[in-house]
Every structure is written in structure tokens, then in C-alpha cells.
Amino acid sequence: MAYFSTSEFRGGLKVMLDGDPCSILENEFVKPGKGQAFNRVRLRNLRSGRIWERTFKSGETLEGADVSEASMEYLYNDGEFYHFMNTDGSFEQISADKNAVAEALDWLKEQDIYTVLMWNGAPLSVTAPNFVELPVVETDPGIRGDTATGGTKPAKLSSGAVVKVPLFVEIGDVLRVDTRTYEYQNRVKK
Amino acid sequence: MLAHDWRPTASLAALAARDDLNRLIRNFFQRRAVLEVETPLMSRGSGTDPQLAPIVARYGVGPGSVGEPRYLQTSPEFAMKRLLAAGSGPIYQLGKAFRDGESGPRHNPEFTLLEWYRPGFTLEQLMEEVAALVREALALAADPIARVSYAALFQREFGLDPHSAPLVHLQALVHARVDRQLDLGERDACLDVLYSALIEPTLLEPVFIYDYPATQAALAKTAPDAQGRLVARRFELVMGGLELANGYDELSDAAEQARRFEQDALTRARLGLPPLAADTRLVAALTQGLPACAGVALGVDRLLMLKLGTRHIDAVLAFPHARA
Missing domain, CATH: 2.40.50.140 (Nucleic acid-binding proteins)
Incomplete structure (x- = not known):
């Protein structure tokens, strides 16, 4: 995966931080007149959903996170896992745990299409249509x-x-x- | 889909406000008999400040030629000091400066800088003049602008003396108050992040900060303060959480200037930054003799942000970097 420098951090960029995939929300460049430059960055931890505020020296880099979105059809719940199928024609099936579907749990309906955020081939979160x-x-x-x-x-x-x-x-x-x-x-x- | 990013990010009202402000600045200095000058944007020499990265252009003999590097100025300081050494008297310049990598809500890599020099002025007299200009530009009441030393700011916010606090105390403070994983190896870096993250955003009313750590002197003189601590004879004007201006009691000692160039070169090497040739013409000019003077640079885009009450520099630029 590519590395991104603080000057490339922008809203929506997915990076790895402390072992978790994160999405950058805001990136503010700060620099006192004659001093060292820093970037004050707000990120969402895509695993926990929590917002992190971090400060980096300008020019530091973070590894990109292999995070992608897929449209998937909800199939069924086996009591423990929720099963989805990719709608891209591959018929690839994935199973998501209760954590990952938490935000969509109130809206799950078989055969409806959901947005699934995937990280390294595993589901991070499931979002219901609006x-x-x-x-x-x-x-x-x-x-x-x-x-x-x-x-x-x-x-x-x-x-x-x-x-x-x-x-x-x-x-x-x-x-x-x-x-x-x-x-x-x-x-x-x- | 049609691209919409050909449009300016500044409103027409903001463009008109800039036109007004430029005129106000020129009138201000005309009334005070300060000469407007223009110096090269593109030079063989560059500022060597390790915290500033110049943008490099190339000048050659024609198409296909690789050419030689020419540095886009990070400020017109060196060229203006050469004019002062040549006997120009008080001068100002309103123009563009360029700094690589500086982009954000308050920074654009290409920005408008107003820089002026006052032979014979004390730092106090220059602060008065900066205050007069800012009051006129922002239509502020004639109240004096508060003054607070760099040490007093840190004493007030953190209860420590920034000139003498040990590195480990500063590092602990950075971990506790800024980011527990931000490890900084130098006192100045700690002071910089503590200031940027926790002090500057709280400075909403206009205030002059003065007497900086001697290690942050850049091209200002150093002298003992009232407590006998060696401090840099510098000030900044901060308002609305924005650094607006940075003024110096200008270093005029050629040998000390040459020593600071060497210091910058060592720091650049230690930080793994590309070496930059020191401006030998500046050292020659200082050897000839720079009159005792005070000088200041003021961010015109930020002054406009304050005038228009906007939090983002893009709102005062016709085309910010991303649309240039």
C-alpha cells in the first residue's frame, strides 16, 4: 500500500493508524511564524467509529488503508453472522458480525442493497440506504x-x-x- | 460532469475588498513617505530558514535547456536589506511570496506579503505603526493593542518559563495536552506545537507578543530581557487566532549573519533537508553596513480574512493553489 504525507491528507483519505483503518475528516496545517509546521488531524477510526484528534509533524507519512466500498445484497442471518452477497456479478459472499452491521441493524431487509465498507477483504461496517x-x-x-x-x-x-x-x-x-x-x-x- | 473548479473561490465582494485594502496600504505608506519598491521574485540565493521550503524554478538559455535553479522568494527580506544597505531609506513592498508545502485554511503556498523596513525605528515604534495600519484597515477603535511577552503567555497557560523549562517537562506537556504519541526531540519544536495548538487559537483580541526565545531569533537581534534572559528582539501581532505580522529588530552584524547562515546549514543537514547556498550578496551588503532598523512582514490575505470575518483563506483568493 502507498504512503501518504501530511500534505496529501484530505477528507475521505483512508489511512492506517495504530493498526486500525481510519478515514481522515479534517486536516489543518499549523505553523508559528518562524517555527516548525504541524498538521492537526481529525480522523474516524473505521473499526470503532470513534473520532481521533492527532497532531503530526508536517511531512510525516501514514500507510494507506486498503478500504473500499461495495454494494451488497443482504441474504440472511444465521444467528451469529449476517450474510451479504456482492452485486458486482461475482456472487462473492461475505459474513459480517453484529459489530459491523450495528448501524444498519434496525433496517435490515432481505434482498435489499447495502453499502459495505471492506478492509483487507473483511467487512468493517454496513450502511443502510438513506x-x-x-x-x-x-x-x-x-x-x-x-x-x-x-x-x-x-x-x-x-x-x-x-x-x-x-x-x-x-x-x-x-x-x-x-x-x-x-x-x-x-x-x-x- | 462539467468541472466547476474553474470558478473563483472568492466572492466579488472579497475581490473588491482586496482592491480597497491594497489602495489603503499604498495611501498609508505614501502619507508616511515610505518608498514602494519591487525586488526579484526569482533569485539565485534563497532564505536558509530550515522551517521554510523554497519553491525552485529553473532559468536556462532557451527551450530544452535544463537551466540553473532560481528560488522563488519566501520573503523579500534579503533583497530589501540590500536596498537599505545601499541607502534607500524607509521602504515597503506589497507582493507575492512562495512557500512550499504550506497549504491549509490559513495558508496558501503563494500568498500576498506586505513587508516594510524603518531605519532608525525601535521595535516599539514599529509596533505602533503596525497597530495604526491594522486599525485603519479593520476600522478598529483607537484603543492601544495589548502587549504580552512570549514568556508571560506560557507562564499563564502552562505555568512554566519557556526560556528555561527542561526538555522533558515540555515533552510531558506535549503528551498530556496535544498528543500522547507526538514525540519531539527539541525544545523549540515542543514550544511551537504548544503555541500553535493551545495558545494561538485563544488569542482572539489583537495582541503583540514580544521577546521570543533566542533560539527562535531567525534574523532578529538577541538581547537580555528585564530578567536577564537572552531573548530574540522580535514581535508578532496575533488576532482572531491568526498570526498577522512578524517584526524584527533587524540583525545588522555581518559576522553574526554569516554565523546564522552556518547554523541554518547545520540544522538543514541534520534534518536531512537539501542544502541551500547562503546569499553572499546579503552578507556583502551587511558588511558594507545596514542601518539600524526594524522591519516587519504582514500577511495581507489574513488581514483580509479578518476584515471579511472568514475562517478560510480560499474565501479571499481568486484562485487558491488547488484551482491555480
Whole structure:
């Protein structure tokens, strides 16, 4: 893998730091008038998700991390691992542990397509699409025709996520939901 | 997809503000009878400061010729001192300077520098003049600008004396307050990162910092301070967390200048940096005699950032490095 110098650090660059793959968020060059230059760098540890703030001497290098994104279809959960298949035509299958799917866990639906961040051939994290369509499996009975009062109630979706929905929503309705905010968007006509 | 990066990053209002500022600067010095000069951007000699990397161009006899190196100036200091030695009297220059690798929210490798020299001025008189210019440019009230010594800043923030604290104390402080894995072998490097990371960002109101460690003298005179510590007779003006200007009581002793060139060469070798030829013409000029003078360089792009209240230098540049 190539090495990158501090002057090449920019948002999105993936590097190895203390044995973990990291994504650079910000890189600020600082230098007192007549003094030595440093780079103050914010990185996200792609394994733990934690943000690191580090300071490097300008000109120091870090090894690039072999991190790539792949679109993968969710197949099934065997009780321990979550299995995905690459959609690039290779039919390559990978299994991800609960850690890696943590952020997408509320939205998993078989045959849907997810973004899987791969590091050295193993999944680091799974991201759900921004919008998903899922059926309601639990909610209070709908108040038919109430599309105007603006009231809400909780509804549980087939994936397990609980979202606030308008009062007219009924069990079996398929809803479009924003996975980033858990916000109900609309009912989907099937 | 169509590329959009042909567009300027500065707004039209920012371009107009730069035009205003350039005019204000020229009026300011005209009223004070300081001569505007121009010196080469491209020279055979270069500044030897180990912390500055020059960008090298090549000049040859024509197409296909490899040519000889010419250094793009990191500041117009040497050439302006040659003019002073030749009897120019007070001079200023408003122009571009180039520093390799300096790029970020507050740096562009090609930037606009205002540099001026005042024969017969004390550092205090020069600080007053810098304050007058900055007050006029930023339309500030006529309040005096605070002054604090480098030592007092470190005493206040860390409770230690930057001139005498042992290296291990400074290293421990860097580990505790900046980065526990940042290992620095030199006192000045520790002081630099402590200053950059923890002091400068807190200096929002305008303040002159003076009396730097003697090891950070660059081309300033050194002298004992009130406590008898050897300090560099230098100041910086900091405002909005930005270093705006850097002024010196100028070194005029040719032998001391030659010694500092040698020191720089040793430091460059130790750091594995390419050797740079010392500017023999500067040493010759100093031998002829540089009048006692104070000089200062001010970052015009940063002054404009403060005027427009922007945090990124790109907002005041028509085309920053990435779009040049």
C-alpha cells in the first residue's frame, strides 16, 4: 500500500493508524511564524467509529488503508453472522458480525442493497440506504381518514425499527422511512 | 460532469475588498513617505530558514535547456536589506511570496506579503505603526493593542518559563495536552506545537507578543530581557487566532549573519533537508553596513480574512493553489 504525507491528507483519505483503518475528516496545517509546521488531524477510526484528534509533524507519512466500498445484497442471518452477497456479478459472499452491521441493524431487509465498507477483504461496517421501504408489523389501530390532525404514534417495522407515524397508518402498510433520522416519509402504494 | 473548479473561490465582494485594502496600504505608506519598491521574485540565493521550503524554478538559455535553479522568494527580506544597505531609506513592498508545502485554511503556498523596513525605528515604534495600519484597515477603535511577552503567555497557560523549562517537562506537556504519541526531540519544536495548538487559537483580541526565545531569533537581534534572559528582539501581532505580522529588530552584524547562515546549514543537514547556498550578496551588503532598523512582514490575505470575518483563506483568493 502507498504512503501518504501530511500534505496529501484530505477528507475521505483512508489511512492506517495504530493498526486500525481510519478515514481522515479534517486536516489543518499549523505553523508559528518562524517555527516548525504541524498538521492537526481529525480522523474516524473505521473499526470503532470513534473520532481521533492527532497532531503530526508536517511531512510525516501514514500507510494507506486498503478500504473500499461495495454494494451488497443482504441474504440472511444465521444467528451469529449476517450474510451479504456482492452485486458486482461475482456472487462473492461475505459474513459480517453484529459489530459491523450495528448501524444498519434496525433496517435490515432481505434482498435489499447495502453499502459495505471492506478492509483487507473483511467487512468493517454496513450502511443502510438513506431511504428504505418496510411494512408495519405492530401499531395501534389506525384512525381511518385522519390525515389532518398531525398526531403521531409509534409503529414497529418488520426490521425491528420503531418510528413515529401518523395516526392513520395500519399494520401491513408499507412505509418509506429515512434511515438517518428515523423519520416517516410516506405510505407506499403497492 | 462539467468541472466547476474553474470558478473563483472568492466572492466579488472579497475581490473588491482586496482592491480597497491594497489602495489603503499604498495611501498609508505614501502619507508616511515610505518608498514602494519591487525586488526579484526569482533569485539565485534563497532564505536558509530550515522551517521554510523554497519553491525552485529553473532559468536556462532557451527551450530544452535544463537551466540553473532560481528560488522563488519566501520573503523579500534579503533583497530589501540590500536596498537599505545601499541607502534607500524607509521602504515597503506589497507582493507575492512562495512557500512550499504550506497549504491549509490559513495558508496558501503563494500568498500576498506586505513587508516594510524603518531605519532608525525601535521595535516599539514599529509596533505602533503596525497597530495604526491594522486599525485603519479593520476600522478598529483607537484603543492601544495589548502587549504580552512570549514568556508571560506560557507562564499563564502552562505555568512554566519557556526560556528555561527542561526538555522533558515540555515533552510531558506535549503528551498530556496535544498528543500522547507526538514525540519531539527539541525544545523549540515542543514550544511551537504548544503555541500553535493551545495558545494561538485563544488569542482572539489583537495582541503583540514580544521577546521570543533566542533560539527562535531567525534574523532578529538577541538581547537580555528585564530578567536577564537572552531573548530574540522580535514581535508578532496575533488576532482572531491568526498570526498577522512578524517584526524584527533587524540583525545588522555581518559576522553574526554569516554565523546564522552556518547554523541554518547545520540544522538543514541534520534534518536531512537539501542544502541551500547562503546569499553572499546579503552578507556583502551587511558588511558594507545596514542601518539600524526594524522591519516587519504582514500577511495581507489574513488581514483580509479578518476584515471579511472568514475562517478560510480560499474565501479571499481568486484562485487558491488547488484551482491555480
